[in-house]
Each structure stands twice: as structure tokens, then as C-alpha cells.
Amino acid sequence: MKLAVIALIPEMLTAVRNYGVIGRAFERGLAELTVINPRDFAFDRHSTVDDRPYGGGPGMVLKAEPVIAAVDHAKEQVGEGAVVIHCSPRGVPLSQAHLSRWIADGKPLIFLASRYEGVDQRAIDLRVDEEVCVGDFVVSGGELPVMMVLDALIRLLPGVLGDESSKNDESFVDGLLEYPQYTRPETVMNLSVPEVLVSGDHRKIALWRQTQARLVTEKRRPDLLAERKKTVLETDNRLESGNDPKSRKFHE
Numbered sequence: 001m002k003l004a005v006i007a008l009i010p011e012m013l014t015a016v017r018n019y020g021v022i023g024r025a026f027e028r029g030l031a032e033l034t035v036i037n038p039r040d041f042a043f044d045r046h047s048t049v050d051d052r053p054y055g056g057g058p059g060m061v062l063k064a065e066p067v068i069a070a071v072d073h074a075k076e077q078v079g080e081g082a083v084v085i086h087c088s089p090r091g092v093p094l095s096q097a098h099l100s101r102w103i104a105d106g107k108p109l110i111f112l113a114s115r116y117e118g119v120d121q122r123a124i125d126l127r128v129d130e131e132v133c134v135g136d137f138v139v140s141g142g143e144l145p146v147m148m149v150l151d152a153l154i155r156l157l158p159g160v161l162g163d164e165s166s167k168n169d170e171s172f173v174d175g176l177l178e179y180p181q182y183t184r185p186e187t188v189m190n191l192s193v194p195e196v197l198v199s200g201d202h203r204k205i206a207l208w209r210q211t212q213a214r215l216v217t218e219k220r221r222p223d224l225l226a227e228r229k230k231t232v233l234e235t236d237n238r239l240e241s242g243n244d245p246k247s248r249k250f251h252e
């Protein structure tokens, strides 16, 4: 998959590029990454990329022209049809569904990480296709959010994970959080592994895991359960009206 990142601190991207399972994906050519610094596209002799906000107020704003030029350069690097994604607290909440869609579409992706108070809205209006937010909090620059998105995306690419089935059995995939996990030894500081997990009864283990997943989701993320229910209802309605050839995704 062809990827580009536009960032004012390109060095930060080495953390996602060089380590672990994602680093190996780059080594094996499953993903290619170009990192572009908008400062290289500033046209004054001080390479200025920020200026004060119109209307006043604190902080600085990333200027439109260097960002637009950097996006155009990124498009030349990754090829036509690229989708431009801005990581921003003002974006829609990022979910596993975004990642699956981007992978299924198979287009090159360009991620824009801004800094300061954000980027001049005209660069967004003219060049950005989607804006995503990685959580209801503000970090000081877009590099970390972009790195999170890259990691979450690349691990879903075919061939990246050792065991492909692991990505079908984890939090968010089926609208639930994952059940608790345990490994050896069987007892740690008087706390034992739930008996069912050492029973060898695979049917009982599956049932226990399903119940645990539901309980933790109910407690921590009731919004996910509500969304899951809505999906089932919508799919049932489509099936009843004969409009959906796909089988039902979630079984209650």
C-alpha cells in the first residue's frame, strides 16, 4: 500500500517505520511510506510555515500554501487517486470501519499532520477528503495521531500479522470489546486463571469468552452495543425487504 505523511517533525515517523510488526511490513514492501515536510515548500527565506490567526486569539496557524504544495507533491509521489486524510480533533471519530474501507478501496493514502492551532481552513477545503479524530483529547501535533492510524491500518494489510485470524477476533471487529486474556503460570499472587480456560472444553471456552466480551462492553462501552443492535436491525430490515444479498453480520 502506498502511503505518504505530511508532517513538520518527520523524524517522529521513524518510531512507526522501524519497529515491530509494522517495521517488518515496511521492510517486506507490504507498505511504502514517503514523508514530506511542508517547510520544504515554504517560499520565504526563513521557511515560514505559520502565521497569526485572522480575528485574533492565541497561538499560530499552519499556512495554507506550503500545505497545499506538500499535498500536491505527495500526490505525485504516491500516484493519482490518492485520498487525503487530515488528523484533527475536529474530525469524525476514527474507527476500525474507516481502516477496513481504506484498505478495501486500495487507493494510496496521504495523511496530513498539522501543528499549532491547526491548519488554514482553505488548505482543508481545497485538498482534504476526510478528517479523522483519534480520541476526545488534544495532543500538540498530528504526528502521534498519524502514527497511530498508520499502525492500526498497516497491521490489517494482508500478510502483515503472523496469524491472520487474530485480526478477526479482537475488540471492535464485531461491535464488542475483547474478553480478558491469560497466560502461564496458572496462578499469580493467589489469583488463578478462570477454570473454564484450562478445561479443554472449546465450546464452553467460546461461550465464556462471548459472555465476558458482552459484559465488559456493557460496562465500559454501551455505545458500541447500541450501535451493534442498530446494525442488526438495519440488516434484518434490508433482508426482509429483499434488498440485501449479504448475510446478517452480527448474531444476537
Ligand SMILES: C[S@@+](CC[C@H](N)C(=O)[O-])C[C@H]1O[C@@H](n2cnc3c(N)ncnc32)[C@H](O)[C@@H]1O
Pocket: 087, 088, 089, 090, 112, 113, 114, 115, 116, 117, 118, 119, 132, 133, 134, 135, 136, 137, 138, 139, 140, 141, 142, 143, 145
Ligand atoms: C494543538 S492541536 C490543535 C487543536 C485545535 N486548536 C483544536 O482545538 O481543535 C495541533 C494538531 O494536532 C493534531 N491533533 C491533536 N489532537 C488530535 C486528535 N485528538 N485527533 C487527531 N489529531 C489531533 C491535529 O493535527 C491538530 O491540528
